[in-house]
Amino acid sequence: MSRTGELIRKYDFTFRKKFGQNFLTDPSIVEKIVDASGAGPDDTVLEIGPGAGAMTVELAKRAKKVVAVEIDSALEPILRETLSDYDNTTVIFSDVMKLTDEELLAAIGEGAVVVANLPYYITTPIIMRLLEGQLKLKSITVMVQKEVADRMQAQAGTKEYGALSPAVQYRAEPVRVMTVGPECFIPRPAVDSSVIRLDLYDRPKVEVKDEKLMFALIRAAFNQRRKTLPNAITGSSELSFTREQISAALNKMGLDERIRGEVLDIEQYARLADTLSDKTAIT
Numbered sequence: 001m002s003r004t005g006e007l008i009r010k011y012d013f014t015f016r017k018k019f020g021q022n023f024l025t026d027p028s029i030v031e032k033i034v035d036a037s038g039a040g041p042d043d044t045v046l047e048i049g050p051g052a053g054a055m056t057v058e059l060a061k062r063a064k065k066v067v068a069v070e071i072d073s074a075l076e077p078i079l080r081e082t083l084s085d086y087d088n089t090t091v092i093f094s095d096v097m098k099l100t101d102e103e104l105l106a107a108i109g110e111g112a113v114v115v116a117n118l119p120y121y122i123t124t125p126i127i128m129r130l131l132e133g134q135l136k137l138k139s140i141t142v143m144v145q146k147e148v149a150d151r152m153q154a155q156a157g158t159k160e161y162g163a164l165s166p167a168v169q170y171r172a173e174p175v176r177v178m179t180v181g182p183e184c185f186i187p188r189p190a191v192d193s194s195v196i197r198l199d200l201y202d203r204p205k206v207e208v209k210d211e212k213l214m215f216a217l218i219r220a221a222f223n224q225r226r227k228t229l230p231n232a233i234t235g236s237s238e239l240s241f242t243r244e245q246i247s248a249a250l251n252k253m254g255l256d257e258r259i260r261g262e263v264l265d266i267e268q269y270a271r272l273a274d275t276l277s278d279k280t281a282i283t
Ligand code: SAM
Pocket: 019, 020, 021, 022, 023, 024, 025, 048, 049, 050, 051, 052, 053, 054, 055, 069, 070, 071, 072, 094, 095, 096, 097, 116, 117, 118, 119, 120, 122
């Protein structure tokens, strides 16, 4: 039985599906994730969701400091045992999404490395937050559902392309490290997982005058992805462009008015936002 399995049994821990609890049991996978993250002796690591601490221990051996944020305080006795030999670790029992940027920055400082086997129910909001730039991170290496990793890497016009694709590709190059089957976890998830490293650019990949507007356009396009782009944008409660304004912008870019948002890449979203940003738009 794996060390994680032993601890689960010893402490009679009950997995909570609502927290996306699928713990890694294979030490070689943990090692590969930590290797891929590049975390070293000068780094502070932010781990989201340490679970029973399998990855936390490996990170603590290599990094200067590990700050782990865990929502489930029922894991406290297990983490106390697993981390007892590592005084460079701190566990904050909280929902990571409820911690403010200021609170997180106070705990990890600037230039931290994120390493996490993310809870699947909340992957996208966490990734979006990590990419926003407020936490001034050095790198992000995460385990996600394979299909989410596919989406991060997808090119415009493919069926995997979603709102997450241009959002990730704006700030980072997603590099797939490996794909892992359900047998490497307890309990077993229903799907394959992938480890993906987001190599952050020093500056976003494309220049855009109004980043907020660009992201609102991306959200509008993918919220109603079956609609044409003018229909999706006019249907958005976040935006108040007229159909004429959108048609004029698309014409100016040499694009057909019947186009759907799923065929525009990040460069085109930036151009669309720039073309529209002269008009008053965000409500
Ligand atoms: N890192 C461990 C591993 O690899 O074995 C556990 C990974 S498990 C997929 C996700 C972990 O995130 C669980 O421990 C879960 O309780 C925790 N978690 C879920 N939602 C969270 C949230 N909003 N904030 C912090 N931790 C969360």
